[in-house]
Amino acid sequence: MALPAAAQQISSEATEEIRPDEIITVVAHRQARAVSEVAGTVSVISDAELERDLVFNASDLIRYEMGVELDDSSNRFGYSGFRIRGVGGNRTAVVVDQVAIADRFAVGSFSDTGRGLLDLGLANRVEILRGPASTLYGSDALGGVVAVHTLVAEDVLTTPQHGTRVRLGFGSDADRAYGRVATALSSGQHSFLLAGAASSRAESEAQGLTEAERDPQDIEQTGALLKWQYASTYGELQLSFDALREERETQVRHSLGSGRQASTTALRGDDERYEWRSILSFNSSATQFYDRGEWRVFFQQSQTRQDSYEERGRLAQPLSIYRGFRYDYSNYGLAADLEYDTVFAGLQQRIGYGFEWSQAEVWDERDAWQFNQSTQESTKTLLGETFPLRDFPRSEISELGLYLHDEIRLWQGGPTLSPGVRYEYYDLATQQDSLFQSRYPDTEVTDLTHTAWLPKLGLLWPVSTNAEWFAQYARGYRAPPFADVNVGLYYPQFRVLAIANPDLKPERGYTFETGLRWRSIDTQLSATLYHNRFSDFIDSRAAQGFDPQRQLLIFQSVNRDQVIIEGVELRWQQQWHPNWASEFWLDYSDGEDRATGQSLPSLSPPSLLADVTYQASSGDWETRLILRAQKGQKQLYDADNAPLFAAPGYATLDWLVQWFPSHQLQLGAGVFNLTDRRYWSTAQVGNYPQDDPILPLMAAPGRHVRATLNYRF
Template identity: 25%
Template sequence: MSPAPLRVALALGTSLLALDAAQAQATNTRPIGTQRDVARRNAPVEEVSLDTLSVTATKTERAAIDALSGSSVVTREAIDRLQPSRLSEVLRDVPGVTTQGSQSDPAQAINIRGLQDFGRVNVLIDGARQDFQTSGHSANGVFYLDPELVGGVDITRGPSATIYGSGAIGGVVAFRTRSIDDILAPDERAGIVQTQGFGSNGQRFLNSTAIGARIGTAADVFGQFVFRNNGPYQDGLGRRIADTGNELSAGLAKINLRPADGHEISGTALLQRFDFTNSGTTNRGARFANAVQTDTYTLGYRFARPDVPLLDVSIRGYSTTTQNDLTFLQDSQRGTYGTLGVRAGNRITYDLETLGFDVHNTARFDTWALAHALTIGGDYVGNRVRTTDKAGGFGAAFTPSGERSLAGAFVQDEIRYSTWLRVVGALRYDHYDLSGGAYRSSGDRLSPKITVGVSPFPGFEVYGTYAEGYRAPSITETLMQGIHPFPAFSIRPNPALRPETAHTVEGGVNLKYNDVLKPGDVFRAKLNVFQNTVDDFIGIQPVGSTYFVPAVVGIPASVCARIPGRFPCVIPQRDVQYLNIARAELDGVELEGAYDWGGGFVTVAATHTDGRNRATRETLISVPPNRVSATIGLRFLNGNLTLASRLTFVEARTGLPSGVTLSPTKAYGLVDLMATYVVNDHVKADFVLQNALDKRYTQYLNALPSPGLTAKAAISIKFATH
């Protein structure tokens, strides 16, 4: 969909808001957003995300604190408090999770426990897999999603979540888009939430209109329109970082039908259009205008009823299409594209289509003293990559066209004995096929998992897990072939790549206590220790003998066959190729905790990860530095006013392997200040000062410095009817 229709839809949604708001003023209304009950605003449970339901670990709902895995949840309340323009601002508080991206591109990649790119982390939006990727000097595997559209995030770290799809040896991050329950209380029939935000340092304007209605208990509908406009920002030294602005137009529609007791049919359509201009990840390359259209459609059916314990059936099909149209604007100082005859207006198109489905059933039954939740299911995902390049040919060479299919089946039994013992056993079968040009590859494998959890006394549970995961090579890793623009070295394809196999040993402790220091308080904490060994880890490596290439753009590399080592052929190079490293090792510790006493709350998240090539002992460049974050909040005025501060400390990242183009990063500390004020039952205001001390810093794996001091304010107005 082009920007014009989306803007028309936005305007229409805003007009409907005004009309319905006028009608709703005469009716009985309820508090705004998630502040649904004034009498419960001091309830600490609203701030403890570990009590929120998670499904990514086992596909069966349970609170994150009760999951026998490194599972975390980000709630909509936390997102509202931070007012993020990128999801990286939210995921900073999740242990074991970091992000990589370019500040000049709203796309992001997620790193879990030092693993990212090419599907090592399975990113889902409403259950639909996100596999978009273009090769460059940044992440290889990104997704587009504006945080204003997100209702919550469910995360499980490690391959213990491979029941959620092939390749997730790093983990699973499942985004839930907003729905009717995010704006209406259970006894409300229809309503609208209008949010507008403003800010400094490039944060220009945000408009979000969310509208929903319930048709008795038989159906509900929900729609949201979002427009965001960001400009270039300044870093902590006041330096303007060019081409860091973007514009978003998005629409979200959902419908749920309940034709009979226990039956539910659901459909979702999410359309996003991002427009931005950049000069590559470092702002020193050729300049292109980018128009990204990403559409996700899902259709699902579920049957679940307490009186039919053997049936809890879920069927979901989905389609995801991401297309990036790049229009060449001007060359870099080197003039690389101009020497190839590329002119302004020439275009490159990256297009990835994903079709998939997931079906499973959970049967609950008892055998003697054992309670079972037996889940059996299967999933499929097919990727089709099409690259059209009329601007130099580099895009088509480094993001090759091709097709890949991933199919799997799994069985899992969650067994409980009394109140002190839980055992989870699972087995997954994976198969893949990949093709492109003259190359084909395929493979399959069985991956087991076993988890034992013991709770010797209430509130304390310790667990241990052994799990394996299987990741097939991606289209790019297998088929990428061409000449690098400058310096002109060759990149070779490798159809003989073997899939990666992860072997993870993990132990953890879950703590869950109430009434610790005063009546009504809540304490939750999770501690995880893990070691993940990845056989046949895939990385790009130099191969072949050294040769010389021209130091001047435009001179053919063939010239250097006659005068190697003499000007202009003075740059030594080797070909590169994706290869299987014999074994990669990653280990670490993760801590997440929260204490809430009604009048305030404290949350803490800490991460330590190490990773290395076992043969060379060199550090894996994808391993992020150690990080600790803490949020401290106080509630005033009967809970109507919440003041909070987030502190983040990140260790320096040095000692990078020789030959890599990444730069080391210095240690830094950040302070964010936040305030939320519920004016009345209809109006809520949020204020944020990000990087309040105006520090200049660069996040590891990113090429550009992050924003300096940034102020944001948003006001939300809600009207609802019974």
């Protein structure tokens, strides 16, 4: 169908505005935009940058991203999610091909699902949107969005008909080996992609520790991606399937003989996570209702199995203890992102609208037994808990989001105003669960329904042809998680009971952000200021005091007061000479918990990155020297006013080299932490006591090397 003349003119002008050398982002508007058109802060990490930075996993991905960190506070269970401007965990959305992945769930010391992050070898681009983004992404986007885009056939094809890419890698920091093969075929209107990746690694090195002092680990990960695309006059149809399996075997040594494990002589973990996802999407040609549109149907499932085996050999009667944890999450839904170019009231506009409906089912189960080696007796009751049991009743979560946003150009060459709003519906329904009811007969459960209106307003003002000023206000939202609304916790031995909270409020965020971007042929500058206010943060299973009627100590998830986070980000990229370039990036943030008046352990101290690059005139090799530095963490305290570990400041150097012997072959190598400095990531250790035995293991690796090979044919 032909577009109206006005719409054709707008579409043509929009295409002309995106210069060939500009970076394109999708995450900010759910439609393609040049970064210069976005009233906000977005990082786009391309496939070339993934190879250039020697990226193997999620921690490598954000190594050179200021203001973004990885939640990884355990040496056993893996990543918990991304932390953006001090807000992390389940409060930051992670989406793969526009489909949000499962949240993390953790209970106790032996059960933690982490968050399944697709093997980055199967990705061709990652985008990071900073700040609350619930207007477009709904619940869980309180802190921002990390969007992973997987490979498509076009990324792999070296001729019009076929292509293959091979990537191999090695890292000495964890005896890491990595391999990926992707092949693509194209014939007429059809194209196919098949990709597989595998990696193996041991425990990460920690500067200052010998191999005998670390917790031995053996981690195996495999991933697969399959895509079929069909191009027709009506649009492009794509069917994709990806799967990831991770197995971890860990011998926990660091905590033996101390604290709760004072009598423990051996502790081993055997963990496995499996997830898969299928997406059917249709990128539609223009219709009378929209000019650009994507429709998608998706289904995904993740399963976690974690087994712990403990020997308490220091007791008068030695014990063998087994703990098992199972977690299952399945999710399906339907969504559409549509966009229409029009002229209304004499103003050029791009109207975006869409919806996302999803339904998820989730359950967990913990099992355990204890064997007395002296009496040869066994029991399934530990610390007053009788197993098996659930930590929450089987639950079903339904969500519906409807959004509308507009980009209104007030006059030709002038500012663009971007209002938007989302209606969010969230429903948590508990299912009939005989196991939960039998274990917690006195625990009341509740269903929960919430609705919210989530507005945003952006302004983008071109100062000149090479510069723009932007400002935006946005509201974030996170619905109460199922495990906080209904909890199963009853220790009769200690007279402890957790109760549901039907009045639990959603967490909310409010952000104001403003910045200036300027660029020329050789220079790019940007400065951003932001002020984030969060309210009703959920404190999980908080102590509520002693109930004289029940004669029990009551725990309940409750809302807490406001949290304020403010910061500034400065970035300068300069091409000094055809062979020499540099980058300087400064990140400063500060925050306060208004309830306690204390600084936030989730915020990192001021940090900077400086990168100097030399590229040979021949273009067949380049070398980079990268400085990363961070100020020491402020002294922090726990709820009992006991001091927490404060990570000291550090400065470390990385040296990276890329060599292109031919158009088909690329070799990369790097030496990381050249100065062999001992340091910690504040995102990993911010909540640990000063004397926690895990702290030495959480130190970053000392000097180590990494090498990659990329071959296309």
